[in-house]
Amino acid sequence: xxxxxxxxxxxxxxxxxxxxxxxxxxxxxxxxxxxxxxxxxxxxxxxxxxxxxxxxxxxxxxxxxxxxxxxxxxxxxxxxxxxxxxxxxxxxxxxxxxxxxxxxxxxxxxxxxxxxxxxxxxxxxxxxxxxxxxxxxxxxxxxxxxxxxxxxxxxxxxxxxxxxxxxxxxxxxxxxxxxxxxxxxxxxxxxxxxxxxxxxxxxxxxxxxxxxxxxxxxxxxxxxxxxxxxxxxxxxxxxxxxxxxxxxxxxxxxxxxxxxxxxxxxxxxxxxxxxxxxxxxxxxxxxxxxxxxxxxxxxxxxxxxxxxxxxxxxxxxxxxxxxxxxxxxxxxxxxxxxxxxxxxxxxxxxxxxxxxxxxxxxxxxxxxxxxxxxxxxxxxxxxxxxxxxxxxxxxxxxxxxxxxxxxxxxxxxxxxxxxxxxxxxxxxxxxxxxxxxxxxxxxxxxxxxxxxxxxxxxxxxxxxxxxxxxxxxxxxxxxxxxxxxxxxxxxxxxxxxxxxxxxxxxxxxxxxxxxxxxxxxxxxxxxxxxx
Amino acid sequence: xxxxxxxxxxxxxxxxxxxxxxxxxxxxxxxxxxxxxxxxxxxxxxxxxxxxxxxxxxxxxxxxxxxxxxxxxxxxxxxxxxxxxxxxxxxxxxxxxxxxxxxxxxxxxxxxxxxxxxxxxxxxxxxxxxxxxxxxxxxxxxxxxxxxxxxxxxxxxxxxxxxxxxxxxxxxxxxxxxxxxxxxxxxxxxxxxxxxxxxxxxxxxxxxxxxxxxxxxxxxxxxxxxxxxxxxxxxxxxxxxxxxxxxxxxxxxxxxxxxxxxxxxxxxxxxxxxxxxxxxxxxxxxxxxxxxxxxxxxxxxxxxxxxxxxxxxxxxxxxxxxxxxxxxxxxxxxxxxxxxxxxxxxxxxxxxxxxxxxxxxxxxxxxxxxxxxxxxxxxxxxxxxxxxxxxxxxxxxxxxxxxxxxxxxxxxxxxxxxxxxxxxxxxxxxxxxxxxxxxxxxxxxxxxxxxxxxxxx
Numbered sequence: 001x002x003x004x005x006x007x008x009x010x011x012x013x014x015x016x017x018x019x020x021x022x023x024x025x026x027x028x029x030x031x032x033x034x035x036x037x038x039x040x041x042x043x044x045x046x047x048x049x050x051x052x053x054x055x056x057x058x059x060x061x062x063x064x065x066x067x068x069x070x071x072x073x074x075x076x077x078x079x080x081x082x083x084x085x086x087x088x089x090x091x092x093x094x095x096x097x098x099x100x101x102x103x104x105x106x107x108x109x110x111x112x113x114x115x116x117x118x119x120x121x122x123x124x125x126x127x128x129x130x131x132x133x134x135x136x137x138x139x140x141x142x143x144x145x146x147x148x149x150x151x152x153x154x155x156x157x158x159x160x161x162x163x164x165x166x167x168x169x170x171x172x173x174x175x176x177x178x179x180x181x182x183x184x185x186x187x188x189x190x191x192x193x194x195x196x197x198x199x200x201x202x203x204x205x206x207x208x209x210x211x212x213x214x215x216x217x218x219x220x221x222x223x224x225x226x227x228x229x230x231x232x233x234x235x236x237x238x239x240x241x242x243x244x245x246x247x248x249x250x251x252x253x254x255x256x257x258x259x260x261x262x263x264x265x266x267x268x269x270x271x272x273x274x275x276x277x278x279x280x281x282x283x284x285x286x287x288x289x290x291x292x293x294x295x296x297x298x299x300x301x302x303x304x305x306x307x308x309x310x311x312x313x314x315x316x317x318x319x320x321x322x323x324x325x326x327x328x329x330x331x332x333x334x335x336x337x338x339x340x341x342x343x344x345x346x347x348x349x350x351x352x353x354x355x356x357x358x359x360x361x362x363x364x365x366x367x368x369x370x371x372x373x374x375x376x377x378x379x380x381x382x383x384x385x386x387x388x389x390x391x392x393x394x395x396x397x398x399x400x401x402x403x404x405x406x407x408x409x410x411x412x413x414x415x416x417x418x419x420x421x422x423x424x425x426x427x428x429x430x431x432x433x434x435x436x437x438x439x440x441x442x443x444x445x446x447x448x449x450x451x452x453x454x455x456x457x458x459x460x461x462x463x464x465x466x467x468x469x470x471x472x473x474x475x476x477x478x479x480x481x482x483x484x485x486x487x488x489x490x491x492x493x494x495x496x497x498x499x500x501x502x503x504x505x506x507x508x509x510x511x512x513x514x515x516x517x518x519x520x521x522x523x524x525x526x527x528x529x530x531x
Numbered sequence: 532x533x534x535x536x537x538x539x540x541x542x543x544x545x546x547x548x549x550x551x552x553x554x555x556x557x558x559x560x561x562x563x564x565x566x567x568x569x570x571x572x573x574x575x576x577x578x579x580x581x582x583x584x585x586x587x588x589x590x591x592x593x594x595x596x597x598x599x600x601x602x603x604x605x606x607x608x609x610x611x612x613x614x615x616x617x618x619x620x621x622x623x624x625x626x627x628x629x630x631x632x633x634x635x636x637x638x639x640x641x642x643x644x645x646x647x648x649x650x651x652x653x654x655x656x657x658x659x660x661x662x663x664x665x666x667x668x669x670x671x672x673x674x675x676x677x678x679x680x681x682x683x684x685x686x687x688x689x690x691x692x693x694x695x696x697x698x699x700x701x702x703x704x705x706x707x708x709x710x711x712x713x714x715x716x717x718x719x720x721x722x723x724x725x726x727x728x729x730x731x732x733x734x735x736x737x738x739x740x741x742x743x744x745x746x747x748x749x750x751x752x753x754x755x756x757x758x759x760x761x762x763x764x765x766x767x768x769x770x771x772x773x774x775x776x777x778x779x780x781x782x783x784x785x786x787x788x789x790x791x792x793x794x795x796x797x798x799x800x801x802x803x804x805x806x807x808x809x810x811x812x813x814x815x816x817x818x819x820x821x822x823x824x825x826x827x828x829x830x831x832x833x834x835x836x837x838x839x840x841x842x843x844x845x846x847x848x849x850x851x852x853x854x855x856x857x858x859x860x861x862x863x864x865x866x867x868x869x870x871x872x873x874x875x876x877x878x879x880x881x882x883x884x885x886x887x888x889x890x891x892x893x894x895x896x897x898x899x900x901x902x903x904x905x906x907x908x909x910x911x912x913x914x915x916x917x918x919x920x921x922x923x924x925x926x927x928x929x930x931x932x933x934x935x936x937x938x939x940x941x942x943x944x945x946x947x948x949x950x951x952x953x954x955x956x957x958x959x960x961x962x963x964x965x966x967x968x969x970x971x972x973x974x975x976x977x978x979x980x981x982x983x984x985x986x987x988x
Contacts, residue, residue, distance in 0.1 A: 329876075330879070331876050331879055363877070365873040370872050371873035373896070374896070374981060375895040375980075375981055376895075389882060420981075421981060
């Protein structure tokens with residue numbers, strides 16, 4: 001096969017920082033109709049490499065040296081006019097966020113029309129419909145009149161793909177095209193990409209941080225770290241015998257196994273007991289409308305957690321799993337139902353006694369970048385809960401506790417005087433864990449605590465959480481979309497779909513013989529590493 | 532005897548709360564560290580120095596004194612109807628005499644020709660010599676040379692004075708005063724900018740007694756004096772209005788955004804209603820009402836100063852009441868956004884009350900918007916005063932203000948040859964105040980933003 005694209009010794013700098021190269025000596029080839037996956041953690045330079053190929057880098061970036069040869073032409077040396085032609089004909093790109101890559105004020109026809117020039121209106125419409133059907137949108141003639149907000153995330157990504165393949169490109173650059181999608185849709189999109197690849201005979205440069213996804217789709221794997229390539233290998237040899245140390249650690253962290261399982265007796269009293277929980281939102285909350293319709297975010301959910309166990313709620317986006325967490329924490333109103341913590345109903349309870357209970361159940365949020373107040377020092381952030389929930393403590397006792405907890409989460413004590421932005425995502429999540437741990441809670445609600453972190457950092461944070469559980473008597477309510485992760489760490493699982501609980505029970509039972517169709521589908525779609 | 536006008540009292544309150552805040556900052560290490568950034572940053576120091584001179588001028592202009600005069604008819608001492616501020620007394624050498632009409636900056640003659648009778652009863656049209664300034668040096672005929680040498684002399688004088696002060700403070704071997712001036716010695720930028728400001732003021736003062744540095748206006752009053760006197764009005768309109776407007780904007784905005792629901796609806800309806808009334812009409816009606824009140828109750832005011840002052844105070848109030856809606860809407864949106872941010876939710880799970888969440892989490896995170904808007908509004912308010920003076924609903928015509936000067940410049944610019952210096956002086960002073968307020972607020976915002984990369988330049 002012929003080389004379609006060759007990158008040779010590419011170096012890239014940012015203008016404001018002339019000393020350090022962001023990309024160092026990047027060289028790899030893409031052959032015709034080959035899928036190459038570019039793998040790396042955030043900040044490793046995957047997207048910059050892709051943008052250099054299609055020459056859409058920001059002005060602040062500057063390519064220092066190297067060449068990018070595409071069909072015997074060096075893309076770095078041709079005129080912008082020529083480059084535009086190549087972008088129109090030969091190289092296309094799909095972006096990560098389908099919600100943001102489509103213009104919200106244009107309908108699908110107008111968006112796609114940009115890819116077809118110099119053609120009559122009727123011809124273009126027919127082409128567009130044909131194109132949309134080829135990406136798996138069956139009622140294409142209806143869809144072309146819709147606006148982006150009327151489509152689901154998967155549909156939007158399909159439209160994006162349709163736009164990208166409209167010119168029948170030879171190379172498609174896909175920058176994390178499935179990261180923001182649910183697993184079932186992710187599977188559909190991946191299947192679609194592979195199908196189109198064969199049909200159009202195009203090569204794909206697939207950028208991802210997810211090894212399992214990469215193993216599903218690619219022929220070759222290129223691993224990047226801190227702006228340079230550490231490994232470039234066949235798919236099968238990469239997953240069986242990775243050469244590089246970093247690749248090995250990536251592979252190890254991509255599947256998480258809980259090291260120690262605590263024994264808990266089912267006779268003990270439940271730490272959390274949720275009965276028939278319903279959370280409905282009014283759809284039209286305006287002064288002038290009388291008719292009210294409801295969105296049933298959580299519809300009749302019941303489950304319980306034993307002390308010292310880990311219960312997980314798994315579901316796709318919009319299934320209402322975060323709403324359950326919010327309902328337990330009192331962050332949203334509850335339409336009906338009971339939530340008992342330590343056998344006390346926290347819904348019909350007076351404020352002071354609820355405040356007394358609050359120290360026993362706390363929450364860790366998904367995004368460590370927005371869960372810490374940027375204008376407070378870390379010490380004050382950790383101290384906040386103690387000051388309000390345990391006012392009986394003296395200030396020296398508080399300081400001792402803070403120092404102890406900061407040590408326990410693996411940070412040192414000069415962290416306390418810094419501001420959150422001085423830390424990386426993993427460290428911030430440790431701070432967020434320290435903030436709740438200092439209260440010595442009995443139950444921690446973890447709302448996707450690792451999903452915004454890199455895989456290796458994910459592993460560290462999970463290790464920390466499991467380590468804490470090993471040391472003290474604490475239960476977790478884990479909320480996640482990642483059924484693979486959940487099945488490895490939790491004792492019991494509830495599966496949610498559209499606000500309803502479709503299945504609940506022991507982890508082993510659910511993973512190995514799920515009764516519900518949806519659960520089976522979820523398990524099937526979850527990407528597994530293909531060796 | 533000291534006498535207090537309404538706005539004076541307000542000025543003292545600002546001043547004392549500033550002192551209390553500074554004291555508080557000195558005692559709280561966290562905030563002291565933040566503020567120390569402002570005084571390590573070159574722009575911060577320079578703008579702080581310039582602003583403090585503006586503030587000092589306004590403060591001096593707010594301490595008013597009534598003279599005792601001897602009434603020969605009644606054979607006793609009575610208080611005069613004239614009220615002078617300390618600033619007036621300091622500036623007396625500049626302001627005591629007036630000319631007949633316009634004269635351009637540094638000139639020795641009036642700006643327009645007049646018919647003068649000479650010795651032999653012949654009528655001549657000439658540019659008459661100025662009576663009080665500009666002709667002090669009889670030995671030099673040429674006005675340019677005259678200006679040059681006089682300026683040189685003033686510069687020399689002021690430099691000698693400043694140098695003397697420098698020695699007094701800096702050379703501890705001359706005077707052993709280690710404690711009072713130690714911050715000055717450590718901070719060379721602060722020290723040098725203070726000295727430069729001081730020498731500029733001394734040069735202007737010395738020149739001002741010998742020339743009309745910025746010319747004279749229609750009734751022959753020194754424009755430099757007018758501009759300096761206007762500082763108080765400008766600062767007052769900027770700060771008093773802001774202080775009236777801020778609580779409305781901040782608290783209503785946050786309540787609307789954070790609490791939501793009916794509170795949000797009510798606040799939104801209030802500011803939409805207020806917004807739909809043209810603010811000029813609202814201000815006009817309020818000022819006219821005040822004028823009616825003042826003419827019906829003439830006995831309540833001892834003198835014209837009190838009347839003018841009440842009008843200024845009232846103008847600030849009504850400007851404040853009409854200008855909070857924009858900021859309120861901005862803050863409503865921002866707090867709506869913050870309400871959903873996870874760190875606010877995290878503190879809700881700690882069971883914090885709404886008020887403490889607002890104080891601890893919301894307010895610090897909207898302060899940058901408040902600072903930017905307030906400083907931009909500050910300049911807009913000074914300009915609004917000029918617009919309002921134009922339709923006769925601004926400050927009292929007897930009050931010195933840049934607005935009044937700009938308003939008068941309307942006619943001056945349309946005559947031939949044009950009189951440009953009134954507008955220029957008002958512009959110069961306003962520009963300086965607004966520019967340095969902007970620079971200062973920029974540095975302050977940066978100091979309070981933990982994410983900003985702090986460069987000490």
